[in-house]
Amino acid sequence: MSTLLRIGRLRKRLGDRVLFELEQFSLDAGRAYVLTGVNGAGKSTLLRILAGLEQGEATDVSFDGRPVALSPYPRALRRDIVYVHQHPIMFSTSVAHNVGYGLLARAMPKAAAAALVRGAMDWAGVAHLHAHAPARLSGGEKQRVALARAKVLSPRLLLLDEPTANLDGAAREQVMALIPTLTAAGASVVMACHDRDLINLPGVRRFKLRDGRIESKSED
Numbered sequence: 001m002s003t004l005l006r007i008g009r010l011r012k013r014l015g016d017r018v019l020f021e022l023e024q025f026s027l028d029a030g031r032a033y034v035l036t037g038v039n040g041a042g043k044s045t046l047l048r049i050l051a052g053l054e055q056g057e058a059t060d061v062s063f064d065g066r067p068v069a070l071s072p073y074p075r076a077l078r079r080d081i082v083y084v085h086q087h088p089i090m091f092s093t094s095v096a097h098n099v100g101y102g103l104l105a106r107a108m109p110k111a112a113a114a115a116l117v118r119g120a121m122d123w124a125g126v127a128h129l130h131a132h133a134p135a136r137l138s139g140g141e142k143q144r145v146a147l148a149r150a151k152v153l154s155p156r157l158l159l160l161d162e163p164t165a166n167l168d169g170a171a172r173e174q175v176m177a178l179i180p181t182l183t184a185a186g187a188s189v190v191m192a193c194h195d196r197d198l199i200n201l202p203g204v205r206r207f208k209l210r211d212g213r214i215e216s217k218s219e220d
C-alpha cells in the first residue's frame with residue numbers, strides 16, 4: 001500500500017498549552033483509520049488541521065509523494081481532502097442541490113454534475129430523498145447525504161468527524177457499510193470516534209490520541 005499523507009511532525013498549541021505533538025504521522029492510500037481518544041483529546045482539531053480548516057505547526061509534509069505545506073493550505077489539497085462535520089450544515093434547498101453544490105462551485109457543467117450527483121446519491125442510498133428539504137432528514141439520512149456530498153467530489157482522503165455518533169441500529173449500519181466501498185475505490189478514510197463507539201471494519205487501523213501523542217494499533 002502506498003503512503004498518501006506523511007507528516008514528520010505536527011504540533012497544535014492552544015495558547016501556552018500543547019494540545020498534541022505528533023511525530024511521523026502517516027496515512028496509507030486506500031485504508032480506513034479510526035481515531036479514538038477521550039473528550040478534548042484533540043480528534044476534531046487534528047482532522048480540521050488536515051483539512052486546512054485550522055492551523056497547526058507541521059514540518060516535512062508530503063501528499064502522494066510530493067512535498068506540500070499545510071499553511072497556507074494548498075488548493076490541490078482542498079480538492080483532495082474533504083472533512084465531514086459531525087452535524088453537517090446544509091442549505092435549506094433540496095438534498096440534491098446540497099450534494100451537487102461543491103461540483104457547481106468547481107465550475108462543473110450542470111449536466112455532468114447532475115449525473116455525478118445521481119451516482120453519489122444512489123451509492124449512499126438516499127436517491128429517493130433527492131427533492132427533500134434537509135431539515136426533514138433523520139440523523140442517519142443526514143449523515144449519508146453528507147457522505148454523498150463528500151464522495152461526489154472524489155476526494156483522496158475523507159475525514160469523518162464522529163460519523164456514527166447518535167446513530168444506532170440500522171442507521172449506524174447503513175453509514176458504516178459505505179466505508180469499505182470508499183477504501184475499495186482507493187480513498188483513505190479517517191473516522192474520529194469514541195472508544196465506546198468502536199468501529200469494526202476489516203483492515204481498519206486504529207489511532208488513539210492520548211496525552212498529546214498518537215498510539216497506533218493495527219487490526220489486520
Ligand SMILES: Nc1ncnc2c1ncn2[C@@H]1O[C@H](COP(=O)(O)OP(=O)(O)OP(=O)(O)O)[C@@H](O)[C@H]1O
Binds near residue numbers: 019040041045
Ligand atoms: N480554537 C480553539 N481555541 C481554544 N481551545 C480550543 C480550540 N479548538 C479546540 N480547543 C480545545 O482543544 C481541545 C480539543 O478539542 P477537540 O474538539 O479537538 O477534541 P475532541 O477529541 O474532538 O473532543 P470530543 O470527543 O469532545 O469531540 C478541547 O479542550 C477544546 O476545548
